[in-house]
Amino acid sequence: MTVRGASVKDVAQAAGVSLGTVSNVLNRPERVTEKTRSRVEQAMRDLGFVRNESARQLRLGKSRTLAYVMLDARNPFFTDVAAGIDDAAEAAELSLFLCNSDNRARKEAEHLEHLEQQRVQGILITPVDPNSELLETVARRGTPIVVVDRSSNVAGFCTVAVDDVLGGRLAVEHLVDQGHERIAFVGGPFGIGQVADRHDGAKAAWLAAGRREEDFVVLATDAPTVADGRAAGERLSGLPKGRRPTAAFCANDLLALGLLQQTMSTGRRIPDDLAIVGYDDIDFAAAAAVPLTSVRQPRQQLGARAAELVLDEANNPQHTHQQVVFTPELVARASTLG
Amino acid sequence: MTVRGASVKDVAQAAGVSLGTVSNVLNRPERVTEKTRSRVEQAMRDLGFVRNESARQLRLGKSRTLAYVMLDARNPFFTDVAAGIDDAAEAAELSLFLCNSDNRARKEAEHLEHLEQQRVQGILITPVDPNSELLETVARRGTPIVVVDRSSNVAGFCTVAVDDVLGGRLAVEHLVDQGHERIAFVGGPFGIGQVADRHDGAKAAWLAAGRREEDFVVLATDAPTVADGRAAGERLSGLPKGRRPTAAFCANDLLALGLLQQTMSTGRRIPDDLAIVGYDDIDFAAAAAVPLTSVRQPRQQLGARAAELVLDEANNPQHTHQQVVFTPELVARASTLG
DNA sequence: CCCTGCGATTGAACCGTTTCATGCCGCGCC
DNA sequence: GGCGCGGCATGAAACGGTTCAATCGCAGGG
Secondary structure (H helix, E strand, O other): OOOOOOOOOHHHHHOOOOOOHOOOHOOOHHHHOOOHHHHHHHHHHHHHHOOOOHHHHHHOOOEEEEHHHOOOOOHHHHHHHHHHHHHHHHOOOEEEEEEEEOHHHHHHHHHHHHHHOOOOEEEEEEEEEEEEEHHHHHOOOOOOOOEEOOOOOOOOEEEEEEEHHHHHHHHHHHHHHHHOOHHHEEEEEOHHHHHHHHHHHHHHHHHHOOHHHEEEEEOOOOOOOOOOOOOHHHHHHHOOOHOOEOOOOOOOOOHHHHHHHHHHOOOOOOOOOOEEEEEEHHHHHHHOOOEEEEOOHHHHHHHHHHHHHHHHHHHOOOOOOOEEOOOOOOOOOOOOOO | OOOOOOOOHHHHHHHOHHHHHHHHHHHHHOOOOOOHHHHHHHHHHOOOOOHHHHHHHHHOOOOEEEEEEEEEOOOOOHHHHHHHHHHHHHHHHOOOEEHHHHHHOHHHHHHHHHHHHHHOEEEEEOOOOOOOOHHHHHOOOOOEEEOOOOEEEEEEEOEEEEOHHHHHHHHHHHHHHHHOOEEEEEOOOOOOHHHHHHHHHHHHHHHHHOOOOOEEEEEEEEOOOHHHHHHHHHHHOOOOOHHHOOEEEEHHHHHHHHHHHHHHOOOOOOOOOOEEEEOOOOOHHHOOOOOOOOOOOHHHHHHHHHHHHHHHHHOOOOOOOOOEEOOOOOEEEOOOOO
16 A cells, blocks of 8 residues: 655665666666566565656656647547647657647636646647737747647747638638629637638638629627527528528538528528538538538648647757648538539 | 746846745745845846746645546547536646547556656546556555546546436437337447446336337447447438337437438438437537437536545545446437427 | 676766755844 | 844755766686
């Protein structure tokens, strides 16, 4: 019934060797005689010895940990990104800790501070505010940071993002191809860079196709959630038939799913009465009642590349910051294909 | 451009005080003169001082961290549980680290080992195998552990779970009430305790209602995923009309959503042609094309209670282990209500 | 029998922080 | 003017593991 706390010293004593030898068993077993080693290992087992990572780190000066501070752990998009990071971390033999800022700046700040104090090898983050000074401060103080899925005006770190303007364009070009003459953009808040970019790309494509500005209806939402998508659906139903868009492009899939569900529940058909394009292509998108057309982002790659960058910054002295931009891709499914 | 690594000693020197004073500024500011304190704080800022948590922990012997090792970070059920834990951790002023075992025993073991070495205050875990010896070993060596959403034969820690046998019973009693004479149980693998319990409860309720054993069809799946749910739907469609169940109880919502989607895509109607009950009541369940009847588990409470227990074990010397069992609840929606 | 060389083992120093017994200083009181 | 006291400030010791120069012991050669 070991309570907690056999140290190398205790193990050394129990095994009748010096503490240096115990350390050798732990770190360079080949230098220790087979016999000695097994004696030490037995002592470790007997005492329930657990290496103290703090002491180890203190001496070594670095940890074997990577962290991802995610914006919203409940959004499948971010957990997919996390999965990509995880793969890369595993390959580099590092542990990954996930932190959830839950879209709150204070919580994010606390996580950052804690991680910095832990001397993690690097921090990946999808920040609440990509231009926050805190990020720059942390980077300047020496912890490698990579901003994921956001671009930033602030220098001092790498960013990995997807071209959201292009994504918006792809979505709308598809709808134009399908012959729609009046469409809605559903999304918000516009303070989120992503949302603004997707909107801008969408609108630009609409105008470039020679459509009229007043036929591009913007439905702003409070948050990119299923509930808000449903609410947007209700607003849409409220429009007089003549002024009602025949298609909607939603800033993410959660909104699209909400809109889809609300639309179907009122007996209207998809895509005949309303075509819908989402964004992110989360797994639930393909599995919706009417499979959802969506703009796919290379989520896992996003995470994996970000992890590579942060590790490069941590280990390669001549690392230079870079802004990686991935290209999104439209996946057409039944929700827009008559 | 601080590279990394001003220590209290450097700060002390820069501020012209002793290192003990710097430490006092950090930990007991009231003991330090206003003037001295501001001088020290200025020095900290100038040098970009970041407290070294390793050294701190080494001295203090404990960390300010809790960890949750989750079975599958991509399943909304577990992220909801994590949210509950997070609230409790925040209230106790601890950081929460999430680790994803991704259903792999080896990864789980690595995480456990790493966390143990970090001397986290406690570990919450939904384990791959609740009877694994490793859990017991870690607990015995002194790290408080609470097993979440699994029950275990192994002693040495608290568990927090939901009564899955009851959940299965609720689901089937509801279907019996709706007059179904032949139903399917969709789920697997049966090695997962949850799945087995839900099946057992379901079958018991079926027989208790006086229905015949051969009218309880079991469709075993490889994994509890959307894709497998769809596959089960195909098998179901393949049955001759006379032998085809009129309702299905799925071991979780992902399976149910897959089944629902496949069924609708073949033009059959829900619930008229097939009634469906899911399990977990994830947010996507209510948002499905036909809102899903589901057995709700108090996910956040599950997490919050688990966090309380692990903290009690960590701080209260006369803690005793307990097995908490929550009661599930049926939420009836359109997928079963004609 | 002594010396050399080599691998195995040793233990002191160190990492950065906290703690605590001790020192210092100035002030008020007798 | 001396004494005691309170409020600050000091710095050595300790936490547990890693490292590395130094030491030990043994086998083999001279």
